[in-house]
Amino acid sequence: MKYNRINSSLFVKNRKNFAAQMKPNSIAVFNSNDIYPISADSTMPFEQHRDIFYLSGVDQEESILVLFPDCPKEKYREVLFLRETNEHIAVWEGEKLTKEAAFDTSGIKTVFWLQDLEKIMFEIMSLCDTVYINTNEHYRANVETETREDRFTKWLQAKYPAHSVAKSNPILQRLRSVKDQIELDLMKHACDITNKGFRRILNFVKPDVWEYEIEAEFIHEFIRNRSKGFAYTPIIASGNNANVLHYIENNQQCKAGDLLLLDVGAEYANYSSDMTRTIPVSGRFTDRQRQVYNAVNNVKKEATKMLVPGTIWEEYHIEVGKIMTSELLGLGLIDKADVQNEDPNWPAYKKYFMHGTSHHIGLDTHDYGLLHEPMQPDMVFTVEPGIYIPDEGFGVRLEDDVVIQKTGEPVNLMQDIPIEANEIEDLMNS
Numbered sequence: 001m002k003y004n005r006i007n008s009s010l011f012v013k014n015r016k017n018f019a020a021q022m023k024p025n026s027i028a029v030f031n032s033n034d035i036y037p038i039s040a041d042s043t044m045p046f047e048q049h050r051d052i053f054y055l056s057g058v059d060q061e062e063s064i065l066v067l068f069p070d071c072p073k074e075k076y077r078e079v080l081f082l083r084e085t086n087e088h089i090a091v092w093e094g095e096k097l098t099k100e101a102a103f104d105t106s107g108i109k110t111v112f113w114l115q116d117l118e119k120i121m122f123e124i125m126s127l128c129d130t131v132y133i134n135t136n137e138h139y140r141a142n143v144e145t146e147t148r149e150d151r152f153t154k155w156l157q158a159k160y161p162a163h164s165v166a167k168s169n170p171i172l173q174r175l176r177s178v179k180d181q182i183e184l185d186l187m188k189h190a191c192d193i194t195n196k197g198f199r200r201i202l203n204f205v206k207p208d209v210w211e212y213e214i215e216a217e218f219i220h221e222f223i224r225n226r227s228k229g230f231a232y233t234p235i236i237a238s239g240n241n242a243n244v245l246h247y248i249e250n251n252q253q254c255k256a257g258d259l260l261l262l263d264v265g266a267e268y269a270n271y272s273s274d275m276t277r278t279i280p281v282s283g284r285f286t287d288r289q290r291q292v293y294n295a296v297n298n299v300k301k302e303a304t305k306m307l308v309p310g311t312i313w314e315e316y317h318i319e320v321g322k323i324m325t326s327e328l329l330g331l332g333l334i335d336k337a338d339v340q341n342e343d344p345n346w347p348a349y350k351k352y353f354m355h356g357t358s359h360h361i362g363l364d365t366h367d368y369g370l371l372h373e374p375m376q377p378d379m380v381f382t383v384e385p386g387i388y389i390p391d392e393g394f395g396v397r398l399e400d401d402v403v404i405q406k407t408g409e410p411v412n413l414m415q416d417i418p419i420e421a422n423e424i425e426d427l428m429n430s
Contacts, residue, residue, distance in 0.1 A: 001059050002226045003269035008107040010182040011057045014175065015078060018055060019069040021171045026070070027124060028132035028168055029156065030055060031149040032063040045228075049149065050363040051134055051172055053270055056080065056106040060096060062114055064152070068124060075110045076124055084113035121156075130164040131156060137169040140366050170370075177360055177369035179378045183271065184403060184413075187362065187380060190231070190268035191401060191413040194275050197221040197266060198417055202427045207256035207281055211236040214262070215250050222266040231272035232365045235263035238281060242395035243388045245355060254281045259289055259394040265365070272365040274382050275414055276399035283428040285421055289394060292387050293421050295327040296396045299385040303357050304402055307381055307410045313358070313371040320357045324349045324385060333389070352387050361401055377406045380413070 022028060030052040036044045048059045056065050062083040071077045085096035099111040112120060125131075133153045136143055157165070179187070197218040204217050214236050222229055237247045238254040242261035254260055258281045265273040278293060280286075285293060303320045328334045328349055338348040358381040360369035369379065381404070386397030398419060402410035418424055 001269070002223075002228060004226070005105070006057055006186070006269060007182060008057060008105060010180055011055060011105075012107040013180065014055050015067060017175050018168075018171055019067055021175075022067070022069060022132065023130050023166060024070060025128055026130035026132060026164075026166065027066055027068040027128045028134075029067075029152065030065040030134050030168070031147075031152050032058070032061050034148045035061050036145075048270065049147075050176075050270065051168070054172070054176055054363060056108065058082070058097065058102065058106060059270070064114070064117065065108075066121075066124065068128060071124070071127060073127070076120075076127075078108045078110060079120070079124075080106060080108050080111045081114050081117050081120075082111060084115065125160050125163065128163070130166050131160070132166045132168045132171075133157075134168040134172075137167075137173070138364075138366070138368065139371065173368045173370050174373075176362060176367065177379050178376055179362060179380055179403070183362065184378070184380070186269050186271040187273065187401065188413050190227070190266050190271050190273035191275070192416070193222055193225045193227050193266040193268060194264065194273045195414070195417045196225060197264065198262070198275065198277060199427070201262070202279065202418070202424070203430075205254065205260060205279065205281060205428070206283075207254065209254050209281075211238055211241075211250040211252050211254065214254075214260075218264055225266070227266040227268050229267065231265040231267040231274065235261065235276075237261040237263075237395075240390060240393050240395075242278070242397070243390045245388075256282045257286070258282075259285075259396065261395060261397055263397065263399070270363055272361055272363070272367070273413070274361050274365055274384075274399060274401055275417060276384055276386075276397045277417070277419065277424075278396045278398065279424050279428065284425055288392070289396075290421050292331060292389070292394075293396050293398075295331055296385055296387050296398050297419065297421075299323050299327055300383050300398050300400070303385060304383050304400075304412070305409055307358065307375065307383070307402060307404055309375055309377055309404060309406065311375045313375070317357055320385065321347055321349055321353075324353050324387075328352055328387070331387075333387075352389065353385060354388070355384075355386070357385055358382050375404055377404050379404045381410075 033049040064081040066079040102111045200221045233248045236250040238260045239258040241247045261278045263276040334348045342348040360367040384399030388395035400414040
């Protein structure tokens with residue numbers, strides 16, 4: 001990995017919090033992700049399963065974590081299984097975790113090589129009653145690939161069918177959604193890298209530049225600051241491309257007079273940032289572009305104020321819709337008749353702002369969090385309103401990442417990233 005080592009106290013605390021929610025005499029098992037094939041001997045870059053990373057800090061393939069807080073044998077209360085490393089592997093694939101390095105990373109004392117798994121699991125399973133399996137129950141999840149976690153669960157349930165089964169996911173949804181200060185610092189660092197990338201392209205964008213050239217400027221700045229790269233597939237959308245919400249082709253030329261929507265974020269240490277800015281290709285907004293831009297910015301500012309403890313996500317979005325409706329009336333995009341005759345299930349404002357305003361962010365860009373439960377301090381949400389006007393050839397979206405506080409307004413992790421229209425113009429023309 002490129003990032004600096006994370007203090008293992010984070011992972012010790014995370015395991016303690018998870019164990020406190022487990023049933024008596026139960027174990028929980030977490031697997032790393034596979035390395036996924038492309039074709040021939042090509043593979044996709046490895047991305048660690050966020051749950052095992054959250055609980056151990058282990059960031060390599062073929063790793064398994066077992067938690068058994070009530071085990072009568074103390075050494076089995078926290079166990080890591082790792083692929084055995086050797087000099088041959090070190091030469092061909094690079095350094096892997098030794099048992100000593102695994103302890104330094106995770107704070108877990110008991111580390112075995114993977115070839116000992118079945119023997120040790122037999123002993124552990126004879127001592128427990130319930131097994132927590134790890135399924136993906138995120139509200140956006142749509143997974144067709146059988147994961148390493150899935151295969152392990154099949155094996156475990158077939159071999160030990162008499163054990164009761166419980167789910168890890170509800171515990172993790174709650175724990176991962178509330179961030180530790182170490183996590184907030186890592187996310188702030190990811191945001192700071194994103195800031196460097198954005199300021200770099202403000203001096204780069206001009207008429208006739210290509211969207212993919214802008215993407216290249218971002219990735220250059222991210223990697224040189226110890227990021228693996230983009231936290232998600234970047235959107236570099238000029239002109240009417242901005243009206244395609246998930247435009248990722250990034251293959252068009254930026255024309256004079258157009259707006260350029262940039263939905264881009266750096267990762268750092270597996271933690272995500274998620275920024276959107278909209279800038280004028282020629283360095284100056286037209287009067288109409290500025291009018292729409294400021295309307296979006298106003299909605300973002302007002303929406304941010306509502307992200308306080310106790311807020312319910314669904315109710316929050318209804319209130320944001322009311323603010324957006326007012327702005328769209330002011331822009332002349334809708335009129336009072338549109339509002340009076342609107343379908344409550346698809347309000348008039350949805351014609352120009354059809355997506356949600358906020359989502360959890362953390363180890364995943366769309367992070368864990370139970371949306372029906374009230375917001376809590378130290379949850380991190382995006383705030384990303386937009387107005388999309390295909391008939392006028394542009395769309396505007398603005399987005400920051402904010403931390404809910406016990407009292408007062410959220411703290412904006414992206415407060416150093418330029419956003420006001422005048423500031424954007426000044427930087428592009430400096």
